[in-house]
Amino acid sequence: MTRDEAVRAGLVELRAQTDARAARLEAELDALTRARRSESDDDEHDPEGVTLSSQWSMLAGLLASAREDARAADAAVRRFEAGEYGICPACGRPIPEGQLEARPFRERCVACS
Ligand SMILES: [Zn+2]
CATH class of the missing domain: 1.10.287 (Helix Hairpins)
Structure with missing residues (x-):
């Protein structure tokens, strides 16, 4: 896998x-x-x-x-x-792994939400 x-x-x-x-x-x-x-x-x-x-x-x-x-x-x-998962739509940057681990459904990075 x-x-x-x-x-x-x-x-x-x-x-x-x-x-x-x-x-x-x-x-x-x-x-x-x-x-x-x-x-x-x-x-x-x-x-x-x-x-x-x-x-x-x-x-x-x-x-x-x-x-x-x-x-x-x-x-x-x-x-x-x-193909958009893990990319913050607001700043276009990848969302840090730790943030996704804490909240897998997170759409934006911490800075943008
Ligand atoms: Zn962002």
């Missing part, structure tokens, strides 16, 4: 992981939404309802960031396929 192939495989793997995380959170949120709907038939002031809604907000936040990551992962794979 060449270095390029290894980088590509790593990005594709990360994209699969972020997709799976988003799908899992979506399913959890879905289940919670259904649970909350059946709760509200009973008593509006049920303390259980409060727990469910704060749990819902938390999951919704996690889902939003998982979707954001999944989008970034997908964009990184596309950039790689276009």
Whole structure:
């Protein structure tokens, strides 16, 4: 495996992981939404309802960031396929390896972001 192939495989793997995380959170949120709907038939002031809604907000936040990551992962794979991965579009210079290691989906170098 060449270095390029290894980088590509790593990005594709990360994209699969972020997709799976988003799908899992979506399913959890879905289940919670259904649970909350059946709760509200009973008593509006049920303390259980409060727990469910704060749990819902938390999951919704996690889902939003998982979707954001999944989008970034997908964009990184596309950039790689276009031969643009690891090149900062703002300054046109290669992004230092350490910066890509810390955040593989990074689009711009630290100086430009
Ligand atoms: Zn730059």
